[in-house]
Amino acid sequence: MHKLLKYLLRFAMPMNIVDGDGGGGSGGGAMSTDSFAEMLAGPAEDGQPDADPDPQSGDPDQDPSGEPDPDADPDADPDANPDPDADPAPDPDGQPEKDPVEAFLELEINGEKVKLTADEAKNGYLRQQDYTQKAQRLAQERQEWNAHVARQAAEVQQFSHEIGQLQSIDAALREYGQVDWDGLRESDPVSYGIHMADYNRAQTERGNIERAIVNKQQTLTAAQQQAKEQAFAQQAQEAQAHMATLVPGFGKEHIAEMKAIGLKAGFTEAELAQVADKRMLEVLYKATQYDKQKTTTQQAIKKVSALPTKASKPAPTAKPAAQLHIEKQTRRLEQTGSAKDFAALLGMTKR
Numbered sequence: 001m002h003k004l005l006k007y008l009l010r011f012a013m014p015m016n017i018v019d020g021d022g023g024g025g026s027g028g029g030a031m032s033t034d035s036f037a038e039m040l041a042g043p044a045e046d047g048q049p050d051a052d053p054d055p056q057s058g059d060p061d062q063d064p065s066g067e068p069d070p071d072a073d074p075d076a077d078p079d080a081n082p083d084p085d086a087d088p089a090p091d092p093d094g095q096p097e098k099d100p101v102e103a104f105l106e107l108e109i110n111g112e113k114v115k116l117t118a119d120e121a122k123n124g125y126l127r128q129q130d131y132t133q134k135a136q137r138l139a140q141e142r143q144e145w146n147a148h149v150a151r152q153a154a155e156v157q158q159f160s161h162e163i164g165q166l167q168s169i170d171a172a173l174r175e176y177g178q179v180d181w182d183g184l185r186e187s188d189p190v191s192y193g194i195h196m197a198d199y200n201r202a203q204t205e206r207g208n209i210e211r212a213i214v215n216k217q218q219t220l221t222a223a224q225q226q227a228k229e230q231a232f233a234q235q236a237q238e239a240q241a242h243m244a245t246l247v248p249g250f251g252k253e254h255i256a257e258m259k260a261i262g263l264k265a266g267f268t269e270a271e272l273a274q275v276a277d278k279r280m281l282e283v284l285y286k287a288t289q290y291d292k293q294k295t296t297t298q299q300a301i302k303k304v305s306a307l308p309t310k311a312s313k314p315a316p317t318a319k320p321a322a323q324l325h326i327e328k329q330t331r332r333l334e335q336t337g338s339a340k341d342f343a344a345l346l347g348m349t350k351r
Contacts, residue, residue: 159216162209169206176202232276239278247285258284261291322348 104115116124176199185192243250262272262284275281326348333341 155216155220159213162213166206166209166213169202169209172202173199173206232274235278236276239276239281242278243281243285246282254285254288257288261287 104117105121106113106115108114176195179195181192181196184195240250243254247254258281259269259272262275263269265287275284326345329341329345329348333345
């Protein structure tokens with residue numbers, strides 16, 4: 001501090017100040033820069049001069065004694081800056097930090113303001129998406145169905161128009177059938193040629209219309225058959241999946257057993273080949289299981305009936321009451337040995 005003030009005073013103070021210690025004293029002469037700097041700086045604490053601060057080195061917050069801080073971490077980097085992304089220090093009171101308040105989204109629905117959480121808004125969006133997809137799929141199916149109905153209506157209208165043309169041509173041909181062509185040729189050859197050309201043209205047109213109707217009928221029949229086969233295949237596939245769920249390992253062996261039980265019940269092979277209803281297949285499978293259980297029960301009964309039977313011991317015959325009395329009296333005589341019991345036993349045997 002003393003040197004810094006001396007340095008500053010040399011350039012900033014227009015006073016009668018001389019450099020060094022010379023000329024100073026109580027005699028009132030010129031004051032030196034050292035004396036003036038000491039006067040401004042004041043007395044140093046504990047009689048020790050201030051340390052010389054070097055503006056290009058050292059830490060202004062460092063202990064002036066130069067001794068290390070006993071509480072400082074020896075491995076810590078003094079130049080390291082604190083990480084702004086690091087977790088904050090724990091609360092010294094030991095209380096856990098409170099969760100931030102959940103954010104709400106305020107919307108106006110049907111004129112009413114409602115608050116939704118993020119989860120509620122997400123679930124509502126997913127439901128709306130699912131509804132939108134189903135509505136779009138339904139609209140597409142309805143459009144396809146309307147187009148199918150329109151095609152069918154156009155085909156029916158075309159059929160009706162062609163059948164009407166065919167009926168008109170048939171009526172004209174019937175009229176031509178009543179013409180005396182030979183007489184007309186002799187009487188009016190020109191008219192004969194005109195009417196004969198119309199007649200031939202009507203026959204040709206009728207043949208074309210008839211072939212067109214037959215072709216359309218065949219195409220329609222083929223389309224109906226194809227649609228029927230596709231529906232049957234889809235139904236059979238659904239039935240197969242149902243049986244696979246109902247019966248683990250469902251396969252050809254089960255199908256053969258179901259076919260056998262169906263033939264046994266009176267169905268024909270052609271009828272069984274058209275069975276694709278999962279309910280009918282389930283009934284046939286349960287019938288096979290019942291038939292197996294019935295056969296197993298009958299076989300068990302036959303095995304049990306074929307086993308040899310053991311001769312039963314005859315039931316012991318009950319002894320007469322008199323003999324029981326004699327045996328009882330005999331045991332009594334063996335215990336007492338008295339003449340009275342002996343006399344009673346003799347009396348029983350004499351009876």
